[in-house]
Amino acid sequence: xxxPRATQVGPPGDIGxxxxxxxxxxxxxxxxxxxxxxxKVADRMISLLRAEIVSGALPRGxxxxxxxxxxxxxxxxxxxxxxxxxxLSALGLVEVRHGSGAYVAPNIDGIVAVSLxxxxxxxxxxxxxxxxxxxxxxxxxxxxxxxxxTDEEIAVIxxxxxxxxxxNSVDDIANAITTFLTSFGEAAHDRLLAAxxxxxxxxxxxxxxxxxxxxxxxxxxxxSASAGSLRLAMVERLEERDAERLVAAVAEYHDVVVxxxxxxxxxxxxxxxxxxxxxxxxxxxxxxSRG
Numbered sequence: 687x688x689x690p691r692a693t694q695v696g697p698p699g700d701i702g703x704x705x706x707x708x709x710x711x712x713x714x715x716x717x718x719x720x721x722x723x724x725x726k727v728a729d730r731m732i733s734l735l736r737a738e739i740v741s742g743a744l745p746r747g748x749x750x751x752x753x754x755x756x757x758x759x760x761x762x763x764x765x766x767x768x769x770x771x772x773x774l775s776a777l778g779l780v781e782v783r784h785g786s787g788a789y790v791a792p793n794i795d796g797i798v799a800v801s802l803x804x805x806x807x808x809x810x811x812x813x814x815x816x817x818x819x820x821x822x823x824x825x826x827x828x829x830x831x832x833x834x835x836t837d838e839e840i841a842v843i844x845x846x847x848x849x850x851x852x853x854n855s856v857d858d859i860a861n862a863i864t865t866f867l868t869s870f871g872e873a874a875h876d877r878l879l880a881a882x883x884x885x886x887x888x889x890x891x892x893x894x895x896x897x898x899x900x901x902x903x904x905x906x907x908x909x910s911a912s913a914g915s916l917r918l919a920m921v922e923r924l925e926e927r928d929a930e931r932l933v934a935a936v937a938e939y940h941d942v943v944v945x946x947x948x949x950x951x952x953x954x955x956x957x958x959x960x961x962x963x964x965x966x967x968x969x970x971x972x973x974x975s976r977g
Contacts, residue, residue, distance in 0.1 A: 727762055731770035732777075734760075739779050739790050750780065750788040776800065778974075798881045799974035803967050806889075806958040813893055813953045814944055820886045821940035823879060824867070828920075828936050830874035832929040839873045844921045851914035859910045860895050864888060866917055873924075885974060892966045897952045913942055 738744040750756070756767045771788050774780035778796035782788045791797065806816070835843075846869055849862035864887055871883030916939040923932035947953045956963060 827874040835873035
């Protein structure tokens with residue numbers, strides 16, 4: 687008696703799409719006659735592999751099976767496998783290393799960056815809105831950091847705050863501000879919160895640097911020092927473990943940044959849907975995906 691064809695997804699290691707393959711090797715909807723186009727097959731592969739990744743069956747950093755093995759496992763062609771891998775890569779779930787293969791993304795930053803990057807473009811989000819969201823997230827991070835931050839983490843935040851005042855070049859200052867704000871978020875010990883803050887901070891910094899990139903080193907020193915005392919105040923409130931005053935200091939800092947943004951038309955009027963800003967967003971997404 688012929689073995690019945692599978693009609694549902696098996697456990698990890700035996701996912702197979704073969705139960706849906708028609709007479710011409712193409713996948714069709716279950717219970718319906720007729721072939722399905724290759725993009726639909728790739729979509730199904732993406733869905734099944736995504737389920738393995740998010741469940742941990744394919745752990746972070748794990749190498750995906752070679753193309754030939756995936757093709758045999760799913761009963762599809764090489765081009766379909768490559769299309770599915772590209773789809774997973776676009777979602778931030780997989781990174782392709784040329785000459786080595788495809789790997790499950792080692793952190794959530796890429797996923798957050800891809801998803802939020804698309805959202806801020808579609809919703810025509812402005813720079814001020816990004817900063818206001820940063821303020822809310824950092825306010826929440828402040829309350830958690832008061833309880834969870836270690837003395838070593840607070841020391842890192844203080845050094846970064848001091849570096850934002852002492853920096854002499856755009857790179858020095860941008861790196862110091864990024865380190866200050868991302869370290870502040872990480873001190874909350876909440877991985878999703880930290881990933882959201884990292885994406886927003888990196889994006890706002892990219893946009894600010896892009897708007898001011900032709901300015902002199904002296905301009906950058908003044909620009910960063912103008913909010914330096916507010917960053918130091920945040921550190922001091924954190925050192926004191928004073929949640930209410932720290933939250934107030936975080937709000938004041940972001941209010942000052944917003945007011946400064948309003949004085950620069952290129953930033954005040956910018957919308958992330960603007961094609962001229964696509965390169966900034968793409969760079970942040972790519973950097974986040976690389977970790």
